[in-house]
Amino acid sequence: MKKILMMLLITTTLSLSATNLKYNETRNDVKDLSGVTYSDISGNVTNDANTTTNQEVRLFEKNEDIEVVTWSKFSNGKYVKADTLEIANDFESNNSNYEVIAGVNGDYFLADQTVNANVIYGNRVIKPNNHIKYQALEIDMNGNKVKNHVTTTSSSKILITIFDNNDSAYYYDQIKGINNPVLYDNETTVISNSIKLLDTEIQYYTLTNSKIHVIGSHLYVEGTATLGFQSSGYVIATKNKEIINIIENKNIIVQNEISNVQKNNMLIGYDSLIMEKGIIKEFEEIKGQSESNNKSRHPRTGFGYDINGNIKLITVDGRNPGVSNGVNLREFAQIMKSYGIVEGYNLDGGGSTQAVARIDNKLQMVNNPSDNPFRKVGNALLFVKRKHNIKANLTNVDGLINITVNGDTSITKLNILVNGVEKEYNFGDKIEFLLPLNRKSVVSVNVVYNDNGITKKGLIKNYYLESTKIDIPDKPGVNVEHKYVNNNLTITLNYKDPNKLISDIRVKIVGLDKELPALIQSAEKRQTTFENVEIRNEDELIIIVKYSDGTISEKEYIVIIKEKISNNNIYVYILIVIFAILVSALPFFLIKKRKRLQ
Template identity: 35%
Template structure:
């Protein structure tokens, strides 16, 4: 009986003991080293999980000073396609392609597939490589200093924009709204972009052909980054390695010969010079460690099992910190679950923290002489090559850095510069400055490109876009004429319309009786045509549908009547009192004469018998 009582007491106390267990973090050994503005801390720690179980962990923490910036990067091959590389290779590639900056340290980034990240990926230069987040994850926006701006589950996009940068300083010169890629109807004042374009109605004229350095395609947008413009005056011809720009705007044509270009959709208010980094989940929220039920991420195993981890966090001043925990190495570092990971972040002074890709992807690097070295212990790869990933997060040192403050009030922008040794450009036009405070009026109807260039190094220190903020009444399209045209083997419906703001994105026609749908193809601006099989005579009903770029949809009905022509009846001869003509007399006389001959023959035969 006594043994039973003790057992019951233990069963009663066990839930209380489990409930009382708390996450724990204890530093066993720590070393610190500073390299070019990054403080590298390596920690051996004992971590306690929610069940009270302890484990040994190897933790690496990277903190930048104020001289550094932060960005993300992906590798693109000679054909402009994204290729997975390990973090060491990504750092080397960044330095090669961005000589005005130098990588100091970094870690791997988002979850990935072959040649693509899982979630939104906007890398250095605000290049939008991938536009959408996976349904399970989210992305975070970081400014150029690596500070957290906001998290985004769903990112909204506007129209395609053409961004022109000075090919030497990379100052942003102009932002131009363009129609859809490969739109052949380029009118006065408009600009068109053509990629792998093949059409019967190819436009021609003065244009510039660029070599593609980067390109990507997602469900919601295409992205292109191109250099080396070549002037041509001919029919547009493009391929998968070229992109052409044809503009009927003289201010654009003046900039194209000396520009590198970026083509992408305007992304949900993400600032120029900012980046987007896909994350698995937020695990530390305003100094509170989230429960597993709120963390989400990939699945229960990823959340609650112990794995190598990579993360990014932010301290009380919103300064970024990169952190890795090694794992799958018995006796050295077992790895942590996501609540343990959040505890490590919290214990090291972070207030907000996010989980990145971990497992065999976990890699931390730092500058070592003229190259880089791995400073954690990855569970996969080594000693010279490691798992290839789609992007990485880097602390970078610019050759020129300046604090430029901006303030927008109504339609007035005020910039405060460190000194007058800077060049200020507004839409590619240099502004006159005589003091460190510069104020100028913006055109609210266009996207205003503002850039600041260090005159000593000729390096851009500030790029920003202030998108059009003029609110005007939308002028909707109007259908002016719908006409059915019957041909020998087909029936065509032509739709004429006025669309001054070029809002129509798609138009199609439904043949109601047969539930047949046909796309109304563009013939030229203001005319589309849908072609059906030959129709039978009778009354036919059609529905014309058109969708706008705003997401709005409109439709109306159209009726076409088609009847076969009937054969005309032979008209009667009009009565007349005039004498009969010779032909009429003969027509009457000949039958009477024949009758007389017959009567005479019958009379003679009868007389002979008698």
């Protein structure tokens, strides 16, 4: 009976606790900030222990014309922390097509990086991985939730993207890693060790005005491609004619990407999910930094989604007794819920809590951060607006591209870039074309407008695509045979190639640094001979096969040399054999001679 009474008491306590949690708004000054509704709010919140405190709240809600970005600041080529106002101004100075309307601080941070994965606007992967305690949310530029990432996978592949100064993308593809010592046709590498390659056919472009951020094996480099080789900094080395034709004086990003994050999406790291499907989580369910932090009152920053999936940004000031005490995470979730949020995320808070807004056409801090001077933070989550309100939609059906645009009817011209090739269209024209097969492609959609008599171009969106793959037969392998006579090494290569995929084969002797083409002998045979070469047993050859699609494979072959027999050795061998025959026949002759004597 005692156990039953105890359970009833616990259940009643929990029920009362849940009932006690509530929020009451006492003031709400609303401003329309050109597509963002900004609410400057006072209220009081009652917690699970039935304690009521005053709170100052800032809430940002956007309409469909507003986009969402994450951003981090670089200064003098290095990633730096900055307050949210500085980060917002830095975004505008680097992205002239946008203005920031509102924003809040983002993820936790360390000395030179965010705590979690940080992918900012423009596919810039500043940090590829999460802390083991936290997670990151993938969002698109409408702020829609795409995927929650407990862990992220950094690709070992290095990719290059080439832009103009308008951020319109010209080229996007994988390159041959870092400091690769050998380049074949159409290959590109990035040099960081100041060592120039010997190949005279390679073209070099030094990245000037660079932004560089390296975390372990992860590389992010952004700069302007300047013709020539400089021994300091990063250099693009290429034999790719397509790149050579467009790269000079263009902006370049070279980086490892995150393989499970879609292009044009961003990652924002967060502390914890504090409310899900409208249900506020218990402290022990929230996890995040620590249960003690969850239960303590601090300034808080967060974002969340309403029942229609619309994103909202929110802050609560704190450490200002009687004015705004700050909230624990259940109190924070209750305030979120009161403003229509059903799925709430907690970001970095405390002295980091900052809210900015564009009021009277000037960005300013609109909350009262507890740290003054303002704390430097790792990144920010921003509501931004295009200066030209045009949106594009692209469909890709088996490589057939169709683009539609809508919005600002004062724009009369569109500029479409497909892998760097430009074409202009009138607004309202049908825009349809085929992508090149079997390659990465980038399509950039831009507006053309007049600015005080000067024709300018404004980016709408870059689309990173691959055309639908056609069936390609397996690439043939090559069987190798050799013959080494009188210091002449002949290499014979046999293969089956009914689809004529092999375009060239070369043979290289590694130890001697000699390389020759293998000449066609028949449809399934090629051959080459190295004359007057000293080959040792188990010397290594590399068989370099180039295919018609431009790809290259390399096969290692070890030469096994049988013992060579010279002419003199042959004579000695014959004499030894004759002598052995005579010796074996001698007893027979002696026996025969004895019989004659008898």
